[in-house]
Amino acid sequence: MTTVLAASPLATAASSHRGLTMTLFGVFVLTTLGITVWAGRQTKDAADFYAGGRGFTGFQNGLAISGDYMSAASFLGIAGAIALFGYDGFLYSIGFLVAWLVALLLIAEPLRNSGRYTMADVLAFRMRQRPVRTAAGISTIVVSIFYLLAQMVGAGSLVALLLGVSGEGAKRWTVVAVGALMVVYVVIGGMKGTTWVQIVKAVLLIAGAALMTVLVLARYHFNISSLLGAAADASGKASAFLEPGLKYGTSGTTKLDFISLGLALVLGTAGLPHILVRFYTVPTAKAARKSVLWAIGIIGVFYLMTLALGFGAAALVGPATIKASNAAGNTAAPLLAQELGGGAGSTGGAILLAVISAVAFATILAVVAGLTLASSASFAHDLYANVIRRGRTSETEEVRSAKLAAVAIGAIAIVLSIFADKLNTAALVALAFAVAASANLPTLLYSLFWKRFNTAGAVSSVYAGLISSVLLVVFSPVVSGAKTSLFPHSDFHWFPLENPGLVSIPIGFLAGWIGTLLAKETADPAKYAELEVRSLTGLGAH
């Protein structure tokens, strides 16, 4: 999803109505800053800062989860992928949605009952604290930084494009502004502020997508078959546009790559740290279950709408115009908004374009704030308080270190995003899912459901999953040996797939199993009994 700036109908329209777009951006930023200050005043202790006081309802948290999950990659990326590759773009949505059942059935409620603030709380429950918290803290921060980079690199190009400003300077300032805002949300508002930002963003995103979906369907008299037919005709690929294979069906390797991606998507969600910490913001396991149920409904409906948006953009805007604006298709949804409002140059078009651009901006800001919070919480609670200080810190000191960590992570993310702005954001998001599925999910499942699992197993599972997934990407076409690589002019790749999941997920599971069997220590049955009782009944839960 690297962005190519080009003179396009969008850029021209955007620059002539930049004032309106900027105003809407400004309104969103001011509103959310207001919420953040209000939430900050109510944030007194660590449970407020990390878990929003555990006072959100299932419905509120369901909206916030949807806000955290529906990133720019899913709003702009999936709509764009469908507009350019037809059916193959839709394949992403399905994996992203089905994945929620893993979280619903196996993770959300036990995690809510047995943990306190971070994923590592559950992993370290019956293990030796320091090695397990170190491993889990590192993997939390690595996954979040990959995800953060994807969002911020995308944000830089995208906001510049939506505002119609071009050049490296504008992109850099956008990245710096987005990074600074996300740090402010987290440091001042903590989890309470961040959650409300997610809720506002989720409502805006759903409303924007719903409005566009209705407008698209109305053009085709609510006949889905004729929308699909028009999209296929406009694509120039006829009925192949509506069948799987345009993107992933070209060779044996791309087919394997698709299976690898599919596995990473479906198993990664339940291991994403910024999603897992959301389950701590509600009072009970039952409320955690309700949040996931709401999230499945909201996210599912949203992905169905992206289908209409993607095919609508293909039919009404056309792939040629979309590609001219952005090679990866990221501007398909904004271009469609302009078309639905009356076309380039019309007032209606400009207004709808500005609204959808502001929604995209809100989407990016909310997601990066969630990621910064999850990673700084893990730094403070796992690495600082429990590993470095061995549990000898005060609550105030721990929260202060989380705020400092948020500033540091924000700074690192800003610098990396500026230097890594050629990276393919879709590959980065898929990599974050692959690392989460390989390093976090096996350890979580073993910890919760396998009595014999022990410290050695937990540590080997996290590190093996983390290292194998990252190394396989380093030696994949994502980094070298292809035109779209990070280093297109050198070639040291030997792993053929872009997504490592097919290999690294089994490695994560195997390493946990072998590590457990080889270790001399045995698991403590009393601790497991306690974890089991707590996770299923809520007795002793925080």
Next chain:
Amino acid sequence: MGTPPNEEPAPPEGQRIDQSEEFRSLRGSFRGFAFPVTAGFILWYLLYVLLSSYAPAFMATKVVGHINVALVLGLLQFVSTFAIAAWYARFADRRLDPSAAAIRENFQAAALRVTGQTSTTRLPQEAAE
């Protein structure tokens, strides 16, 4: 703060509850639902992924107008996800929640008999619901 959660006062009777008939039956119902259903939806999803990759001709079969098998199967993944979520919600409401509540109440009643007072620190937050 700074204290790992497992060093907090947790039910000392963890092991006793874990061995109890009621708890074993709760765990059995939970696992008996969650494990096979998870295996089922993952296989169903993988079947869909494999068909998309290796059975393009089948997926391209037209059903009605421009709507083909690939789109219908994709939408069925949405339908099955919504249906499984609703099924689990109903199952958990009827089968898991009442027996988890009963185990908590037994434990609290026992704790009350021992201490002679309500031990609020040991009360799970579930009680607030």
